[in-house]
Structures are given as structure tokens and as C-alpha cells.
Amino acid sequence: MTTPDTRRPRSASDILRIALRRNVGAMVWGTVLMGLYQAGETAFPIALGLIVEHTMQDRSTGSLALSIGSLALIITTVSLSWRFGMRILQKANTTEAHRWRVRVADCGLQPVARDVDLKSGEVLTIATEDADQTADIVEVVPLLVSSLVAVLVATVALGLADLRLGVLVIVGTVAILSVLSVMSKRIGSSTREQQARVARAGAKVADLITGLRPLHGFGGNHAAFLSYRKVSTEARHQAIVVARANGAYAGVATALNATLAAAVTLTAGWLAFNGRITIGELVMAVGLAQFIMEPLKMFSDMPKYVMMAHASAERMALVLAAPAVATPGPELPAAGGDLEIDCVRYGALRGLKFRVHAGEFVAVAVYQPRAAADLASVLAVKVAPDAYEGVVRLGGQDIAGLSVDAVREHMLVNPYEGEIFAGTLRTNIDPSGTSRTVPEAVEASMLTDVVALHSGGLDHGVRDRGANLSGGQRQRLSLARALAADSDVLVLHDPTTAVDAVTEQLIARNVAKLRRGRTTVVITSSPSLLDAADRVLVLDDGVVTAEDSHRNLLATDEDYRRAVAR
Template sequence: MLRRTLGRHRGKLAAGTALLVVHQLAETAVPIAIGVIVGRAITTGATDALLWSVAGLGALFLVLTAAWRTGARLIVAAMQSEAHLLRVEVAGRILHPRGVRTDLRSGELLTVATSDAEREAWILDVLPRIIAALTGVVASAVTLLLIDVPLGLAVLLGTPVILGLMQLVAPLITRRATAQQEATARASGMATDLVAGLRPLRGLGAEREAARRYREVSGRALDATLRAARTTGAFLGVSVTVSALLAVGVAGFAGALALDGRITVGELITVVGLSQFVIEPLGMLARVPGFVANARASADRLALVLDAEPLVPAGSHPLPATADLELVDVSYRSLRGLSLRAEPGELLGVLAHGPQDAEALAQLLSGHVPPEDYRGTVTVGGAGLAELDLAAARRALLVEPHHTDLFAGTVGSNVAAGRPDAEPEAVRRVLEASAAADVVGAHPHGLDLAVTDRGASLSGGQRQRVALARALLAQAPVLVLHDPTTAVDAVTEHAIAEGISRLRHGADEPRAHTTVLITSSPALLSVADRVLVLEDGRVAGQGTHGELAAADENYRKVVLR
């Protein structure tokens, strides 16, 4: 990944690196120029030479500044561009219809798509700085060699020794940085999950337990961060100290040479200036392993997502001609040999005595479960769900889960999210069928009523109705609704039941739609053509709502509450 990052920004990287090298060479030339000015203009008292020297020094600073500003802008532009490309790439991989096989939670994936994408792009800043710093050190060493061979050799030999010692500690820094990023991502993931589930936690009275678990995870993240910081700090302190001692040694040795008359005053000033300047590139080289370690660790985490296998196969079968749904001897989670069939045009109700059975059925039909994770067959229109072309499968079978999210925007944009080209009459019909017309009619902005992220600006019942309208507008041949009315009152629930039946199975409906209602709502089950009762993961009974209510005591206890 790091090689790919460097490759796809090689133009800006090469230009930016060249300009940073020019900047370092100009920085190196500053103490040389000052030494020359002292030796040839000030000590000689030549006014003309002094004026020309000062003008030349000003031009040198102009080149120095311009090279840095332009080069830095190119490097920063490349870094920001790469971070953006990585964020888009990771988001696309996470949101791909085939899914992504990873153990990372949503909060951890968010960290990968944000902070890890930014840190991986650091390599575009690190490499030019390494090359520029090495250029500055080599240029300083060559200048010192020309002044005095032992001085130049001290820098040329001392620098590789310092760099070699730094590389010995680099693997430890990488491990500590990786552990710190993983621990931070876990803490972020738990925080995201806790915020998303705050209301259920309050309902269960589990705030204290949730806070305790977060404190533990956050504490481990803090410990990992402190370990990484201590390692990096100790490494940086030692390396900078060694670099400074080398510079001080070179300056002291030059002072002794000047006292012996082996070098001039101007050369002494140049050596002292270079010995002070060389601390900067050596200090940069000392920090490099830490930057590289962070970039490498982030690249590893990005690769975990970008190289992850898709959850479900692509499939190749076209859109099925009929709208029937069939499960044969399916075992998945709590389901045990479940077999059921929804005929084309049928409004089928499913009552699960165990909520885990309802959740497993909805998850299985969503198309996000790999074929190897369940046994049995699931077919839509006679074609295996896993064998359908992905786009065809999404058009043929739509599962609206119990927990749905809305997008930031308006009520209208959320309802038409799946069909932005829908006719106004179609939108009006689904709003009435889902009882969401009240949400629109109760506000002067109507369909333009603003909706915040995840629909937080709406009540629970309003969110459910808008999400149901969105699902109905998609006009999927097979529509599966899992508890779509748990947040509405009984009167609204009855209106929604009648609306779903009328919209998808009314006499004036030209297309044969199949609808599956996974629910315990008596209003919804009463409009179903047939009701299946699930118990212990399999079908335990079937009939109309009226028949089951009259003959099955357990059914009456669950439904007629």
C-alpha cells in the first residue's frame, strides 16, 4: 500500500522532493556564504564586496523560502489527495453490496477510514524529508571535507552510525504504534456502539455496566498510547542528543583547528554554522522511524479492509420472472430445518415466538449472509438467492429491518432514496399507505422537512413510517418487513396494515407483489392471507389470523395482548 501511494503521486512527489532538496542545499549554503562574507569582505574591509555579498545572501534566502513554500504545498496537496482517495476507497469497500468479511466493528472501520487513511498518507511527507535531510547532511559533510578532511569524515562516518542505531529500534516503535492504533480503534468502536444504542441501554438500566466496560477499553487504549509515547520519546531524546553531541564535537574540533591556524576565521564561522545547521536534518532523520512506524501500522490496518474477501458471491442469474420466495430445510443461527414458501402475490404473515428466530430469518433474507454460513436453500423466483446477480437480487428482494436509519436531508429525499425519479403520485400513495402523510402534512415544509443524521430530528414512530414509505416506494417484487410498526399507536398501526394490503395486494394493483410481514402485531397479521407460526426455529403451525387466534392458545397470548 505504501508503494502504491508513492506511485500514484509520483509527479507531485518528485517535484516537491526536488524543491525540498533545493531548500536544504540553500540552507547548507547559508553558513558557507556567511563564512565567505566574513573572510573576503568584512576582514578585508572591501565595501563593494560586502554589498554584493549581502545582495547575494538575500537572493539565497529568497530561493530558500520559495523552494520550501512551493515544495511543501506540493507535498501537502499529495498527502490530502491520498488521504481523500483512501477514505473513498475504504468507504466504497465497506459499503459495497457484497459486503466485507472483517472482524472490525463499525467504530473501528470508521477509524480506519479516517485517522488511518490520514496517517498512511504521511509516507508522502516522510520520504521527501528523508531525501532532503540526507542531502543536507551530505552537502555539509562535503563542505567540511573541503575545509578539513577529519571534520568531513567525522560527519560522513558519524551519520551512518546514528542512522543504523535508530533503525535497530524501529521495529519496536512499529509494534507499539500498531498496538496503540488497534486499542484506540476498539475504544472508538465501543464509543460509537454505545452512542448508537444509548436509548436501549437506558431502557435496560445498563448505563453503569456500559460505562464500566468503556472505561476498561479506554484505559487499555490509554496504556497502549502511553507505551508508544514513552518508546518514541525515549528514542527521540537519545537520537537528538547523539546528533547534538556530534555537532558540538565538530564545532569544538574546528575551534581547536582555528587556534592552531589551520583554518581561517571565515572557515571557522562556516564550520560552526554547519555544525549547528546539521542538527536539524539529523533531528529529522531521528524522527523518521516514528513517522514510518505510524504510516506502516495504518497501512496494515487499511489493507485488512481493502484486501478483505467479500461476504457474498457476485452471482450471475438475471432478475427472476416470478415473485415467489421459498426456503427449504434452512438452518441458520436459531433456525432449525425451516421450510416455508410465499406464493406470488401472497401477503404472508410470520409470527416467531422467539425474537431470535425473527431476527435470523430477516438477516438471512437480507442477502448479507454468506452461503457457507447456512444450510439449505433460499430461492427467489426459482433462483438461488446466492446465485442471483447482485443488482437483480436487490431489485427482486428487499428486506426492511426492524432497526432502520434515515439519511441527513429531507423527508422527501429519504422517501425517494431508492427511486429518485418516482412520480409524485407514487410518492403520495406510499405516504398514505405508511401513514407518513401525517408527518408531511403536520409541518409547513411538507416533504422538504429537514431530517438530521439517522433521523434524530424525528420521533421513533415518524422514523418508522418514513422508512416504511421508502421501502414501499421501491416496489420490490418480494418485500420483507420486520416489525415495521413497533413505535406507532394501535390506530396508526391498523391504518398501516390496511395501507400495505391495499398498495401491494389491492384489486387495482397490476403487478403480483409478494409481501412477508415478520411481526406479532395483530393488525398486520389480520390482513395477511396466511400466517406461519415459528417455534424453536421451524414452522409449528399455519392458518389465517382468525383460525390461529381461535385454535392456538399460545398464539392468542402473544398476538392478542
């Protein structure tokens, strides 16, 4: 049975309900303590009024000591309740934000991409800023209730002094909230748009960083800069809109609260002048008029934060409620099985059909780069099985009926642009720390010179995206990681395009040796890798047009010779 915490939220309201439900305990204690804090704050001017009233009648030392003790007790209560109440609420807030960050990240990292029109940079913003703002609801509700406690205590105290003062506070509070609730809706919609624009700008930055070298290559720097400046300017303009709305909200809230405080003070003064209330009640009313501004400000700010939390929850729902492109199957593939592509039609693939037997080393020479990318995407399970025609079988089983995680445990597809992470050479080669073939993988990928070049060896630091490595070093590091995984079926997509011919020949020989007896597919146009393969499949216009050894194809196929000869 699906619990409220684990079921998939479908809307912003679902997300907020889940956040509130699983923090009930912390919110109750936080509400009690913050309510005690607000009650203590409000009790201070009430106590002062009572002290003035009784001191005028009884001027004894005992009464003075009792008054001082009462004020000390109130101050202590206010201090401790604030300290522990905010500690509980902020811990719950931080924990809840972490839960949503993990949940959004989990959706973004699903083995099969989710059907949502968001780039990775936008998902990152949702997993950070939107998760934080959504979790604020855990803190907002107790503060809202505690502020209401302060307003009610002040209303009752003023009403007991004179009914008109109590009615004035009630009417003023309702009027203030009515005005601010209208303004908070505008802030919510503006914030939602701001988050979307900031996310798009972040996604654009990520795309530019990834493609910086190609942009330099064909002189697209200026066009890329103009593109980013456009989305960045839009984000800046929207941020200004939100800032103005927040400024207007804060200004109106302060002005209205001050107006109500002034109205209470003047009314109390008029009542005291006419003898309707005592001097002690006047002191209490003036004090409450000043103290009530803080809870009123907090109370009037809450609609804004509720709308901001709701706006961020709506953006999180875009990711969390999006259905997965494919539902993983329950079965497991057979270990050491073969790989079969049966009449697959997808993108540039036009009914592609071939089979790689278990333990075979096969190279696929693809004349069109788009077809190579589409083949790699299908094998990497980045494309849902129902998004293409035909069948991909692993160990004789259709991958549509297999667990995606299990498929990736048995078949690893190393992408053309393998991501390099901040850390060390070792953590990039063996992220899990469980591989037993790291030395062999380093040697086979010809990464030994990089290791030997630095005193730290495999513990040499690597910057994010491999910024302190050359293109060839990054590619060899990615290849070493793929080889260290030691999977039953390994698919490599152009693993040596950034290395020199001599190194490429050594890598081809080493990979063939290391992977002997293991199923290996290399999508490449490298003569060295083609020559090292047991057989070569020629893929032209989305179908296999020839099949033989590299040397036989060179001797018999003119198109092949022109495509791969260097």
C-alpha cells in the same frame, strides 16, 4: 488484467508500495523542490564563509553588492522551493489519504459482510486515522531524501575544509540513525496497539449509543458505563505509553543532534586555532553546525514516521486483504418473481421451507425472535449462501448465483432497526432522490402527521440516528423509506412495534393497498398486519407449523391465538 492500483493489497508492504507507486510524479517534484530548499539552507552558511573569506581580501563595494545579491538569491530559492514543494507533497498526501479512506469504506460497505473480526467503530478508525497515517509515507520519503541532500552537502563542504570534519558528520549521522531506528520500532508497535485500543473504544461507544434505550429499559446503564470506562482507560494508558515513547524519541534525537553540532563546532574551532582551516572556513563550519540540526532532526524523525505508516498500513490490510464472505454471481434475477425458501438451516431455522408467489402479501408469525432475526439476515444477504444449508430462490433462481447488488435491487429487506441519517425527512425517505412514490409512501406509513407538524414539511431537519424524533416516528420514517423504494419483493421485519394500535391498523391497511400486486413479506406478530395479509405462515421452532388466514388461525389454533392476540 489487475493493475497495481486496483488489485487487492495483501499486506502493509503492498499498501505502502501502491501509495508510493501512484504518487511518483508528485514525489519526484516534491523531492527536487525540497532538496533545493535543503541545499539552499545549507548553502547559506557556506556562502557566509566564502563572503567572509573574500571580503577580507577584497573590501570593494562591488564585492559587498555581489555578496548581498548572492544571499538574496539563496533566501529567495529557499522560500519558493519550500512553498511549492510542500504544496505538492501535502496535496499528494491528502489525495492519497482520501483514496485509502474510500477504499476501506468500500470494503466495509460491501453488500456481503467481509470475513474480518472488526466492528464498525474499528473500521471507522481505520478509514480515518490509519488512512491518514499511511498516506504520510508519500510526504515522508521526499523529506527523507531532501534531508539526506542537506546532510551530504554539509558533509562535502566540511570535508573540503578539513577531512576530519566531514568524517565526523558521517560517523555522527550513522550513530544517530542507529540509535533512533531501534526506538522507532518501539513507537511503531506502540502506535499499532494504541490505534487498536482507540478503535475498540470507538466501537464500544457506537454500540452503547445504538442500545441506549434498551439499556435504560432494564437498568443496564451502570454496567455499560463500567464496560466503556474499562476500554477507554486502556486506550488512555496506551496513548500515554505512545506519548512517552515519542517524547523520549524527540528528546534523544534533539540531544544527539545537538551533541553532533557541538562536536563539529568545537572541532572546527580547534582546527582554526591550530591554523588548519581559515577564518572563513570556521564561519562556514559553525554556521553549518547550526543549520544542519534542522535536516538532521527531520532526517532522524523519518524512521518514526515510516514505522507509524507501516503500523497503520497493517491495520488497513486487515480490512483490505480480508476475503469477502461470498463472491457475487454474475446473473440477474427475473423481475416480479416469486420468493422461495427451500429447507434452509441457519441459526434458529431448522429446515425452513415456504414459497411466496409473485404479487402475494404474506405474513410470517414467528414465535421465537431469534428465528425472525435469522430469517431476515438470510433474506437480506447478510449471510453468505455457503454459511447455511438449503436454498433461497428469487424468481426461480438461486441467489447464490445472482449479483448481490441485483438481488437488492429486486428484493429489499427493511431491518427491524432501520438506521436514520442526519439530513431531512425527504433525504431519509428517498436518499437517491429518484423515487416517484414518496407521497404515497409517506401516506401509507402514516408519517403525514410528522410532515404536517413542521413548517418545513418533508424538508424538516433530522438529526443523526433520528435523535429529534420519537421511536414511533423513526420506525414510520424507516417504513416510508422501504415503501418509497418500490421494489419487486419487499420484506418488512416488525415495522410497527413502536406505534399505537390505531396507527398500526391504518398502516397495515395502507401497506396492503400500496403493495397490491407486488410481492410482500412481513415478519411480524402484529394482529393488524397479520389480518391484512393474504395468508399467514406460523413459524415455530424454526419450521412452518401452520398456514392459513389470520382469522382462521385465531379460530382453530390455540397457540397462535395466545401468541398474537392483544
